[in-house]
Amino acid sequence: MLPLTIMNGLVMGVIYALAALGVSLVVGIMNVVNFAHGELYILAGYFSFLFADTLGLHPFVAILFSVSLVFLIGVAIEATLIRPTYGNDMYSLILTFILSIVLQNAYLLIFGPYPRKPPQWIAGASNVFGLFFYGNQRLIALVTGMLIIAAVFLLVHRTWFGLIIRAASQDREMAQWNGVNTTRLNMISFGLGCALAGAAGVILSPVFPVTPTSGVPVALTAFVVVVLGGMGSLKGCVVGGLLLGLVENIGAAYVSTGYKNVFGFIILILVLLFRPAGLFGRKEA
Amino acid sequence: MNERNQLAALAVFGLLCAISPVFLDDYKLHIVIVSLFYVMMASSWNLVAGYTGQVSFAHAAFAGIGAYVSGILAVKMGIHPWIGVLCGTAAAGIFGLLLGVLCLKMGGIYLSLTTLGFSEILHIVITNEYEVTRGTMGLQVPGLLEVYSKAGYLWIMLAAAAVVLVVVYRMIHSRIGLNFRAVQNDETAAASLGVDVVHIRVLAFTISSLLAGLAGGLFGHYLLLITPQIPSLDQQFLVLSMTVIGGMGSFLGPVIGSFVLKILSEYIRAYGEYHVLAFGIVALIMARFAPQGIVGAFRKRTSE
Numbered sequence: 001m002l003p004l005t006i007m008n009g010l011v012m013g014v015i016y017a018l019a020a021l022g023v024s025l026v027v028g029i030m031n032v033v034n035f036a037h038g039e040l041y042i043l044a045g046y047f048s049f050l051f052a053d054t055l056g057l058h059p060f061v062a063i064l065f066s067v068s069l070v071f072l073i074g075v076a077i078e079a080t081l082i083r084p085t086y087g088n089d090m091y092s093l094i095l096t097f098i099l100s101i102v103l104q105n106a107y108l109l110i111f112g113p114y115p116r117k118p119p120q121w122i123a124g125a126s127n128v129f130g131l132f133f134y135g136n137q138r139l140i141a142l143v144t145g146m147l148i149i150a151a152v153f154l155l156v157h158r159t160w161f162g163l164i165i166r167a168a169s170q171d172r173e174m175a176q177w178n179g180v181n182t183t184r185l186n187m188i189s190f191g192l193g194c195a196l197a198g199a200a201g202v203i204l205s206p207v208f209p210v211t212p213t214s215g216v217p218v219a220l221t222a223f224v225v226v227v228l229g230g231m232g233s234l235k236g237c238v239v240g241g242l243l244l245g246l247v248e249n250i251g252a253a254y255v256s257t258g259y260k261n262v263f264g265f266i267i268l269i270l271v272l273l274f275r276p277a278g279l280f281g282r283k284e285a
Numbered sequence: 286m287n288e289r290n291q292l293a294a295l296a297v298f299g300l301l302c303a304i305s306p307v308f309l310d311d312y313k314l315h316i317v318i319v320s321l322f323y324v325m326m327a328s329s330w331n332l333v334a335g336y337t338g339q340v341s342f343a344h345a346a347f348a349g350i351g352a353y354v355s356g357i358l359a360v361k362m363g364i365h366p367w368i369g370v371l372c373g374t375a376a377a378g379i380f381g382l383l384l385g386v387l388c389l390k391m392g393g394i395y396l397s398l399t400t401l402g403f404s405e406i407l408h409i410v411i412t413n414e415y416e417v418t419r420g421t422m423g424l425q426v427p428g429l430l431e432v433y434s435k436a437g438y439l440w441i442m443l444a445a446a447a448v449v450l451v452v453v454y455r456m457i458h459s460r461i462g463l464n465f466r467a468v469q470n471d472e473t474a475a476a477s478l479g480v481d482v483v484h485i486r487v488l489a490f491t492i493s494s495l496l497a498g499l500a501g502g503l504f505g506h507y508l509l510l511i512t513p514q515i516p517s518l519d520q521q522f523l524v525l526s527m528t529v530i531g532g533m534g535s536f537l538g539p540v541i542g543s544f545v546l547k548i549l550s551e552y553i554r555a556y557g558e559y560h561v562l563a564f565g566i567v568a569l570i571m572a573r574f575a576p577q578g579i580v581g582a583f584r585k586r587t588s589e
Contacts, residue, residue: 033394035401081573093340093397094529095572101522102565109562216518220405223398231394258413265406268399269387276391 003131005253006246011138013245014145015200019218020225020237021152022196028169028232029189031089032082035096037197038219039103042212044070044198045205046111048118059121063202067195074194078187100219107212115209118202141203148199149238156234165189169232197222217261221248224264228271230281239279243267291537295450298540302443306436314435320547321442322504325449327527327539329496332453334525335534336462337489338469339393343384343400344524346407347377347494348501349516355502356426356511357417366429370502377498378491385490390483396490404518411513423512426505438507445503449496454536456492465489519561526568532580541579 023037034040044066051062081099085091121140125133156162167175168185176182200218201210208214225244229236244264252260271278305317330344354376355369364372384403388396411418418424430437456462464485467475476482505511514520523546531542550560575582 027394031394033398035397081569084573089393090334090338090340091572091576093394094334094525095569097340097342098522098526098529098565098568098572101519102562102569105559105562105565109559216405220402224402227395227398259409261409262406265402268402272387272391272395272399276395 001253003128004134005249007128007132007134009246009249010242011142011145011245012249013242014142014149015204015241016218016221016225016245017149017238017241018145018200018203019197019222020229020241021149021234022193022200023222023226024229024232024234024237025152025165025196026190026193027226028234029165030082030186032085032092032190033096033223034190034193035093035219036077036100036103037193037222038215038217039100039107040070040074040194040215041197041201041218042107042210042215043073043103044201045118045210046107046116047198048202048205049116049210052118059119062118066202067198070198070201071191071195074191075187077194078190082190083183083186100215104212104215111212113211115211115214116205117209118206120206135207137206141207144203145200148196152196153234220261221264224268226278227268228278230278233278233280236278236280295537295540299443299447303440306439311435314439316547316551318435318439318442318507320544321439321446322500322507323524323527323543323547324446324540325442325500326497326524327531327543328446328449328453328536329493329500330524331528331533331539332456332496333489333493334528335538336457336465336469337486339389339486339490340397341400341490341493342397342518342521343404343407344493344497345518345521346400346404346516347381347497348504348520349407349411349513350377350380351498351501352505352511352515353411353418353424354498356424356505359426359506360424361417366427366506370429370499370506373502374495374498377501378495381494381498382487382491384494385487389486389490401518404516404521407516408513408518411516418511418513421513423510425510428509429503429506442503442507445499449500450536450540452492452496456489457536461485461488522561523564526564528578529568529572529576530564530578532578533576535578535580538578538580545579 019037019041023034026032026034047066047069048059048062051057051065052059057065077099081095082092085095120137122136124136126136126139128134156165164175164180164185167178168180168182172182221244225237225240228244229240244267247267248260248263251263302317302321306314309317326344326348330341333339333341351370351373353373355366355373358364358369358372359366384399385396388399412420429441457465464475464480467478467480468482468485472482501515505515527542527546528539529542530546531540532538546564550564553560553563571578577584
């Protein structure tokens with residue numbers, strides 16, 4: 001029982017880390033929390049369902065299309081809604097919250113309340129270390145999630161664009177004086193944040209089908225992970241995501257399944273009480 | 286329209302509401318009563334969002350706490366609803382104080398994240414604790430009046446809305462209110478002039494939560510059935526869009542927004558449950574292009 005619980009915790013942890021990376025990237029660079037993050041996660045799930053199931057495209061083509069589309073939608077959201085709010089953090093919070101409710105209701109209108117499930121990438125199950133059988137789809141979700149996280153770290157720490165991202169999140173004005181086009185940077189990084197939500201969505205939706213409101217718990221968990229890891233810290237997202245995935249699944253297995261999402265909130269309260277800057281956060285957050 | 290005229294208009298409108306049982310039928314009275322509930326909610330939310338620049342997503346949750354505390358006390362312990370409403374109001378205030386102290390020293394984003402989490406958790410707890418709250422079935426509670434009458438409830442809600450508006454008005458026109466605006470305009474400057482920024486924010490947030498608890502408690506005993514719909518995010522969204530569309534940071538804005546949106550939602554309902562989507566799109570456009578809302582647009586026209 002315990003090894004299986006830990007395995008489930010790891011898979012969810014990687015997905016949480018992926019979703020939280022998107023939030024943290026945007027917070028670090030733009031100081032904006034995207035409350036519609038969960039709805040973009042769901043949107044990618046719906047897209048991959050539409051492309052793979054309704055249009056009959058190959059699952060991998062469908063995922064690629066879905067994530068790219070969510071990236072473009074993120075760019076569009078930044079350009080139309082977020083950009084005018086620079087310097088007024090409160091309006092960006094309100095706008096993205098309204099957007100999340102609008103999207104939820106639009107999904108309900110378009111797709112109905114039924115769970116939608118894109119086709120699995122592979123079928124069957126494998127024996128893990130001789131301990132238990134585990135669904136291949138979940139295993140491949142784990143591997144894909146880890147690969148994307150690795151790619152994000154490479155992008156941020158090894159490329160020219162990553163250098164710009166790190167410069168802007170340390171000191172925005174200084175980066176601007178050194179010739180960084182912060183407007184374009186914001187647009188691209190907001191799109192990237194949304195694309196990461198979308199990536200989490202396409203990976204997880206074949207396992208957990210999407211409904212109009214099923215993005216809410218994922219987004220909330222991502223927010224908790226971001227606070228736990230420290231606002232704007234990418235390393236914190238990975239550690240925090242894995243920690244939260246494990247705590248939730250062990251808690252659900254041994255304490256109560258109905259209260260699965262409450263454990264994350266308890267962690268949030270504890271962090272705010274004892275270490276408000278988070279595990280890897282900057283003190284002056 | 287200057288401040289005195291605004292208050293006079295509000296008083297006339299209140300008087301009109303008070304005598305409305307003479308010329309409105311029961312269905313229309315119900316809409317007025319629900320609108321008054323939203324006036325309380327939106328005005329008290331506006332106190333935090335419009336005047337101190339903090340966005341709380343737990344305002345509906347605090348109304349839910351007011352309603353459920355009062356309802357459970359009445360059903361399980363036979364406590365009189367009026368005393369229950371007071372207990373519910375106090376409970377909402379205490380939760381508000383705790384959340385405020387916990388988050389507000391870290392700044393606005395933390396409050397928004399935590400209150401969003403809090404309202405989801407409250408929803409989960411209410412749905413799961415079926416034995417106490419009756420879950421999604423809803424908790425049947427006794428009414429505030431011995432004999433049910435729409436007019437009676439209308440006057441109760443009107444009086445309560447007046448109390449909320451007076452409290453909000455006194456707050457924003459006191460020395461504390463001056464501090465509110467100082468904190469919203471420039472936190473660092475305010476702090477350097479001796480304003481205790483965290484203290485001011487916690488105070489505003491606690492009072493606002495308390496008023497939401499009062500609104501929720503009264504509303505629950507009017508509906509006679511308390512469901513998880515009261516502390517839902519949809520409800521929170523309606524309060525938010527009423528404030529944004531009416532005019533955030535203005536005294537009359539939330540009052541206008543509440544009545545306009547509630548009445549409109551009744552018309553939209555004839556075509557199906559699209560009012561949330563419709564208001565969302567309108568609120569999105571308003572927040573983007575006319576952040577001062579209806580009141581701001583009106584003010585701009587008269588000043589030109």
